[in-house]
Amino acid sequence: MTRIGIVTNRYRNLAGAATAAILLSMSAAPAAQAAAPAPPCNADSLVKETLPNGTTWQMCWRIHKLAGLVLDKVFVSSTRYPEPVQVLESIAMAQLNVPYDSGAVEYNDLTDYGFGGGNLQSLGGDDCKGGSARVGSDNAAEPERRSVLCVSAEPSGLAYRLQNPEESKPPIAKQGHDLVLRAISKVGWYEYITEYRFADNGRITARLGATGDLSPGDFVTPDKGWPIGKGAQSYSTNHYHSAFWRVDFNIAGAGKEKVEQYDTKRAGSGSGAAIFKTAKTAIAKEGSFTKVNRRWWRLVSSTSKNKDDHLRSYELDSGANDPYEAHPETTPDVTFTQQHPCEVFATGNADPQCGNRKTILDYTRDKETMTDPIMWVRVGFHHIPRDEDQSPMPVHWQGFDLTPRDFTEMNPLTPPERDGNNGGPGNGR
């Protein structure tokens, strides 16, 4: 209980300091921008926590019957940048496609089964050890309030390290932390962990963990599975988990982000090393895109800038990722579409109000010009079972990072002794 008081007061003080600073500098920014935003949801739906390094994340959470955990209205602030600034309008899973390599079965676990309702697990045992199990609606047809969301702060390792200019002093180093939100859904024998990690440096990680047990009934020939159990008798079937997320940015509450793709290509040789040139491609119209070496995308605000006059943005960083080329929807890595309330799931979108808009292929067909882009991220994992998958199966993860790029003019965790270290010597060349 004491802790709640500390967190709340700290937050309020920081917001107050921001207001004062703006008034003193006679900034043209309206005072309303400086005030902490009124919580856009009931207290039970609000998560607002300050990590040890001073970064505060605030968001609303709820459970959707199909999509499971949904986060809305995500704001970030820090000791250095105390004014809460919105990052996301919402983030949620948008499909989980699980076909088995035998060709016998295929599941769409969100739209044909559902992560919410009765399939959402009540937290118990070590599910939320060291964290806070939050109570909320499971969004079943007849909703129940249960302990379903785990909120915790977890160490993320060394956040930064720099040898102290005064060498007799210890290095300038800090341990980092993540605010972690997770919910667990049981879909048959598999159990899925929907997890979002909000780092004290502004990074957001979305990932899906799979545990539970392997399919008890899918056994095949050696070319489609892996022998588990004694000898070479039971070949557990290889299968895919293709997960989709729907990400709706709302940077600084200004919306209207632009989508940019960056590619870095070899451009000959210099006197000491190869030359590489990086170029931007504006993506103005809806479409699906696939990664090549060194390619990345970002959503950049049209208007909101950091103190260095750079437009704020977040970039998509994906890691291990197996495309599933048997479906056109699960082949590309990312799809950008204009925001439409009808378009909620990447595939299997079933809304009688929305006609034939059922998949991302339908959403992008008219190549609409985007004024409010939605990012659909696909991350696939081809699972070849192994002996150690039984039992329970060790959690295997798939997901991506959203990394701030120019959201603040310096690292939000920069300590006071590094205050002046912004830009090239002599303020750039």
Next chain:
Amino acid sequence: MDDIKRATRKRWLAWGSVATTAVLSTAFGIATLDAFAEPTPGPAPKVAADPPQVSNPSPGPAAATGVGDDPLTPQEVAKARSVALTPQLVGAARDVAGAKGPEYLSSDVIEGGKGRDAAFYFYDYRSDELVKQVVDVTRGKVTGSFRAKDMQLPASDREVATALDLVLADPVGAEVKKLYTRVTGKPWSGKDKLKVGAHIYHARPADTTSSQCGRHRCLQLVVRITDGPFVDLNDIIIDLSGRTVVRVK
């Protein structure tokens, strides 16, 4: 202090050389017990500060109404569901049991609405259509009504129970009961011995026996023996619209 440091360093050096010996001697198949001795433990690392904590608010009394995009509260669901079930809808639609009124599937808050708007989803077994009723929860009014064929949402508990009943009443039911006995060693004693979930099943291009699934509402069961293992009934498809049970393999 210096002595301690020196002593510690010496021990580590000694450990390093022993480890090297171990690798070499193992290579020649003469591993010694000494080679696996652990180094003398040094001083324990300084205990880190308390692990980071988050607040742990005790949930207050459940709010009667939500704010913004908050989930619908049980009171809001109860109130708006009765509004969504207009006399016209109840009169014309049929549920999974063939009785008057549509089958209730789910409800959700409509994101980004100005007030509290909810979508209620039903299945009409008479026309094989998914029905969406948009309800202004605050004013208690239906503000939109939509229906479409060839569109399915996950099954309600009642639909899953109905599907199991259809399986047990079908000739394949005898196989399910036999499977139960084979797995548990006990005679079949009733459907409460099974815990059942279900995926919506859509016909695959190669399906011949269940090609109507998708236009019809079909389920594929996920069955676990109560307090026991899962059993595989993947090849049994239940067509709730046609009230038939077919095999797909």
